[in-house]
Amino acid sequence: MALLRLTSPHAHGPMSTQRVMLNVLLATVPGIVVLTHFFGFGTLVNILWGSLVAVGCEALALKLRRRPLGFYLKDCSALVTAFLLCIALPPYSPWWLIAIGIASAILMAKHLYGGLGYNPFNPAMVGYVILLISFPVQMTSWAPPRGLGEMPGLLDALRACFTPALYDGVTMATPLDLLNQNIASNSLLLEELWQQNPQFGLFAGVGWEWANVAFLAGGLWLLYQRIFTWHAPVAMLASLSLLAALFYDGGSSASGGSPLFHLLSGATMFGAFFIVTDPVTSTVSLRGRLIYGALIGALIYVIRVRGNYPDAVAFSVLIMNFAAPFIDFYTQPRTYGHGDKRGQK
Amino acid sequence: MRKIHGFHGGIHPPENKHQSVRTPIADAGIPPELVIPLLQHIGTPAGVVVTIGQHVLKGQVIAEAQGFVSVPKHAPTSGTIHAIEDRLIAHPSGHFAPCIVIIPDGKDEWIECRGTPDYQALDKLQLIDLIRNAGIAGMGGAGFPSSVKLSVKAGTHIETLIINGTECEPYITADDVLMRERADQIIEGAKILRHIISPRETLIGVEDNKPEGIAALRVAAEGSGIEIVEFPTKYPSGGEKQLIEILTGKQVPSGGLPSQVGVVCQNIGSTVAIYEAVVHGKPLISRVTTVTGNAVREPQNFQVLIGTPMRYLLQKAGYQAENNNRLIMGGPMMGFTVPSIDVPIVKTTNCVLAPTEAELPTPPPAQACIRCGMCAQACPVSLLPQQLFWFAQGKEFDKLEHHNLFDCIECGACSYVCPSTIPLVQYYRASKAEILQLRRDHEKAEASRIRFEARQQRLEQAEAEKEAKRAARKKAAEQRAQAMAGDSGEDPIQAAIERARAKRPPRRARGAARANSINWRKPWSRRRNAWTPPMPNLRRQKPRVAISWRPCKPAWTKPATSWRRRNRLWRSINRRTMTRRRSTPPRRQSREPWPSARRKPR
Numbered sequence: 001m002a003l004l005r006l007t008s009p010h011a012h013g014p015m016s017t018q019r020v021m022l023n024v025l026l027a028t029v030p031g032i033v034v035l036t037h038f039f040g041f042g043t044l045v046n047i048l049w050g051s052l053v054a055v056g057c058e059a060l061a062l063k064l065r066r067r068p069l070g071f072y073l074k075d076c077s078a079l080v081t082a083f084l085l086c087i088a089l090p091p092y093s094p095w096w097l098i099a100i101g102i103a104s105a106i107l108m109a110k111h112l113y114g115g116l117g118y119n120p121f122n123p124a125m126v127g128y129v130i131l132l133i134s135f136p137v138q139m140t141s142w143a144p145p146r147g148l149g150e151m152p153g154l155l156d157a158l159r160a161c162f163t164p165a166l167y168d169g170v171t172m173a174t175p176l177d178l179l180n181q182n183i184a185s186n187s188l189l190l191e192e193l194w195q196q197n198p199q200f201g202l203f204a205g206v207g208w209e210w211a212n213v214a215f216l217a218g219g220l221w222l223l224y225q226r227i228f229t230w231h232a233p234v235a236m237l238a239s240l241s242l243l244a245a246l247f248y249d250g251g252s253s254a255s256g257g258s259p260l261f262h263l264l265s266g267a268t269m270f271g272a273f274f275i276v277t278d279p280v281t282s283t284v285s286l287r288g289r290l291i292y293g294a295l296i297g298a299l300i301y302v303i304r305v306r307g308n309y310p311d312a313v314a315f316s317v318l319i320m321n322f323a324a325p326f327i328d329f330y331t332q333p334r335t336y337g338h339g340d341k342r343g344q345k
Numbered sequence: 346m347r348k349i350h351g352f353h354g355g356i357h358p359p360e361n362k363h364q365s366v367r368t369p370i371a372d373a374g375i376p377p378e379l380v381i382p383l384l385q386h387i388g389t390p391a392g393v394v395v396t397i398g399q400h401v402l403k404g405q406v407i408a409e410a411q412g413f414v415s416v417p418k419h420a421p422t423s424g425t426i427h428a429i430e431d432r433l434i435a436h437p438s439g440h441f442a443p444c445i446v447i448i449p450d451g452k453d454e455w456i457e458c459r460g461t462p463d464y465q466a467l468d469k470l471q472l473i474d475l476i477r478n479a480g481i482a483g484m485g486g487a488g489f490p491s492s493v494k495l496s497v498k499a500g501t502h503i504e505t506l507i508i509n510g511t512e513c514e515p516y517i518t519a520d521d522v523l524m525r526e527r528a529d530q531i532i533e534g535a536k537i538l539r540h541i542i543s544p545r546e547t548l549i550g551v552e553d554n555k556p557e558g559i560a561a562l563r564v565a566a567e568g569s570g571i572e573i574v575e576f577p578t579k580y581p582s583g584g585e586k587q588l589i590e591i592l593t594g595k596q597v598p599s600g601g602l603p604s605q606v607g608v609v610c611q612n613i614g615s616t617v618a619i620y621e622a623v624v625h626g627k628p629l630i631s632r633v634t635t636v637t638g639n640a641v642r643e644p645q646n647f648q649v650l651i652g653t654p655m656r657y658l659l660q661k662a663g664y665q666a667e668n669n670n671r672l673i674m675g676g677p678m679m680g681f682t683v684p685s686i687d688v689p690i691v692k693t694t695n696c697v698l699a700p701t702e703a704e705l706p707t708p709p710p711a712q713a714c715i716r717c718g719m720c721a722q723a724c725p726v727s728l729l730p731q732q733l734f735w736f737a738q739g740k741e742f743d744k745l746e747h748h749n750l751f752d753c754i755e756c757g758a759c760s761y762v763c764p765s766t767i768p769l770v771q772y773y774r775a776s777k778a779e780i781l782q783l784r785r786d787h788e789k790a791e792a793s794r795i796r797f798e799a800r801q802q803r804l805e806q807a808e809a810e811k812e813a814k815r816a817a818r819k820k821a822a823e824q825r826a827q828a829m830a831g832d833s834g835e836d837p838i839q840a841a842i843e844r845a846r847a848k849r850p851p852r853r854a855r856g857a858a859r860a861n862s863i864n865w866r867k868p869w870s871r872r873r874n875a876w877t878p879p880m881p882n883l884r885r886q887k888p889r890v891a892i893s894w895r896p897c898k899p900a901w902t903k904p905a906t907s908w909r910r911r912n913r914l915w916r917s918i919n920r921r922t923m924t925r926r927r928s929t930p931p932r933r934q935s936r937e938p939w940p941s942a943r944r945k946p947r
Contacts, residue, residue, distance in 0.1 A: 003684070007771045010678070
């Protein structure tokens with residue numbers, strides 16, 4: 001047998017891209033379960049349909065780019081994009097909305113830039129923002145949480161997705177919507193707002209708080225698996241809560257909401273652990289990740305409280321994606337034997 | 346207890362060290378043939394001092410050191426010099442290099458060697474000389490001559506002497522068994538080194554996965570003042586720079602030497618070799634090598650003669666060729682694959698690894714980099730490997746240097762953790778080589794530029810001198826003319842020109858004279874063959890000159906100048922034009938706009 005001629009290292013660790021992606025998929029499960037519990041089967045149907053479209057789009061793009069299908073589909077990155085986008089979409093979205101979102105995410109945001117690893121913007125968030133700008137009505141109509149209205153079943157969810165013309169669902173403003181409107185109209189104290197609207201729960205929205213806790217749990221598990229480092233999510237959550245604490249002012253009518261409200265509302269935890277940590281589009285140096293995360297947190301707060309959109313994770317992440325290479329350039333770690341460090345006389 | 350400093354990054358690959366430490370060091374014996382490469386260390390190769398057919402004794406010098414960074418080679422056993430020729434050696438590129446081939450006579454007869462057990466009587470330089478003459482080069486893998494490392498520049502104070510017993514690479518146990526079995530020799534060697542460089546403290550750094558070795562060293566070191574420091578296992582803590590940071594907290598400046606921060610490092614194997622050389626007078630002719638991997642039946646450590654073919658050694662350990670996918674010299678992280686099983690063991694061979702395909706599988710094709718940053722977390726020198734990979738792909742050499750590519754120690758931690766199985770280290774190696782080549786080219790170009798400029802300057806100077814002389818002559822001539830014209834008040838030169846004008850034929854006749862002479866076509870003319878040298882415009886002189894490119898002379902034209910001059914001119918023109926014409930035949934103008942019918946566009 002001829003001897004192989006290979007370069008060092010000859011050993012390889014257990015980690016693979018496929019494993020990274022599968023871990024991320026697995027970590028979204030608790031969040032999906034909670035969302036399904038509170039908002040019905042809408043999210044689940046979203047994900048199923050979205051994954052199909054995503055794999056189809058990925059296959060199409062690979063075919064057009066003359067890449068081997070099996071090898072590239074194996075890395076499951078298209079599935080991750082589909083999961084992240086479909087979790088962010090409102091439940092009971094029509095099939096065409098999901099298809100447009102996924103197609104723009106996979107074909108435009110990912111493959112037009114050269115495929116996995118080359119995209120400067122988070123594909124899921126590009127898809128989300130395209131949908132939000134193009135179809136604002138469908139994108140801001142969230143179903144009421146469990147206990148505040150009739151709970152649609154699995155059949156209803158399928159009908160809502162595939163025959164949207166025949167489905168007539170109930171929608172309700174989310175807590176972040178309510179807060180946003182309250183700040184704009186400057187009418188109610190936070191306490192009154194809480195009492196007048198049944199959507200508010202213990203700290204934040206009914207259902208939303210638990211969804212956020214579930215995504216936090218998934219994120220912590222990923223952290224434990226060393227899929228990413230703590231820097232970006234922690235910096236983002238810290239800066240968001242810091243700004244919220246600064247402008248809370250005890251719950252007046254102009255208050256931006258308590259830190260806990262912001263941490264457990266909307267897509268905060270989902271964004272912190274699943275979107276901000278996207279390795280391809282974020283910074284790579286650890287100091288850079290701190291800056292990157294902190295600025296995203298600040299942008300989220302500003303847009304949530306002062307902007308026209310109730311939630312802001314997608315916009316903030318996309319804006320900071322622009323800045324990532326710049327931050328990277330200025331936050332290179334100090335290499336061994338360079339600069340000021342100890343031991344150099 | 347000593348403070349242990351950490352270093353950034355690092356990984357924990359499976360150690361796989363237990364397989365080869367179950368039995369004590371075995372003697373590999375004398376193989377039927379020994380192949381000793383002249384270059385087994387960093388530096389210049391040794392020069393041969395024996396002849397083919399000569400009988401040599403064990404320990405006899407067969408090649409002498411050439412230059413400062415070089416060490417001699419000794420005969421590992423007694424026998425005859427069979428050949429001095431190029432043989433395949435253990436090198437990543439698999440090239441042939443000059444080697445001395447010895448056929449052992451089996452008597453294993455030592456040359457007379459004199460040890461100096463009372464080495465304290467010798468001074469520093471004598472000891473360094475002794476170590477150099479024993480042919481000792483770093484036995485940890487790089488093979489830097491120990492004597493060079495020990496000759497610290499005068500005026501540098503060495504604070505710490507570190508004996509490197511880390512052996513962080515998986516599979517290798519050569520230093521481990523040395524610590525277990527020859528702890529007292531290591532301590533003696535350390536004492537000799539301490540005598541040479543007189544540091545404030547002497548440390549032996551060992552990873553905590555070798556408890557037996559540490560215990561043996563502690564027993565041997567009792568009362569000697571040598572401290573055995575145990576620290577957590579992490580790859581690559583055995584790298585010289587990493588070990589220095591772990592033990593002292595100091596960082597060797599980029600591109601600098603450990604002595605700049607007051608540290609000298611020596612490997613365990615080299616320490617034992619130094620002990621042998623000083624106390625027993627025995628040169629470095631054998632070493633301990635680990636033979637391991639699942640493709641050998643009895644993984645173990647061998648005391649093996651330098652120059653032993655790998656095949657012989659592997660067979661001693663029960664090599665199963667059919668299970669082996671690649672043969673690695675060194676460990677799985679930094680070792681390299683050898684081209685053939687017949688390459689010889691050299692002074693730096695600490696391990697021969699024969700893995701099976703299941704053990705070290707062939708890497709799958711690389712996927713796209715997802716910039717996960719796991720490599721940056723694993724990098725022991727805090728580089729950004731994924732950025733380096735990016736720049737290496739784009740051949741952006743200035744950015745590579747800006748990101749400190751040259752501080753990469755090629756430990757392989759980044760490739761090990763890479764989820765996309767990208768051969769990162771290979772990219773860095775290639776880029777480093779390319780940058781070095783560019784630098785060399787640049788230096789060459791710079792040297793020739795300087796040479797050219799100097800020449801230009803010299804020529805200009807000569808020209809200026811000539812010009813000055815000319816001016817001086819002109820001035821002198823003017824003065825002379827003035828002196829001549831002094832009384833008549835008329836310029837004699839001007840007067841001569843006037844006289845010549847008066848003699849000229851009238852205007853009409855002048856035209857005829859011009860037609861008679863050769864009419865030069867300008868070399869820069871915009872004709873098709875603009876490269877043609879100045880030549881007569883023959884068309885205008887058609888009736889009088891034969892249009893032929895054969896060397897010929899216009900027979901019936903009346904020469905404007907002398908025949909001799911005219912002939913010479915024609916000869917030269919014919920020579921030039923003929924040679925050019927022959928080499929590039931006139932291009933045929935095809936009627937189609939495309940070159941030929943064959944390549945006609947469809």
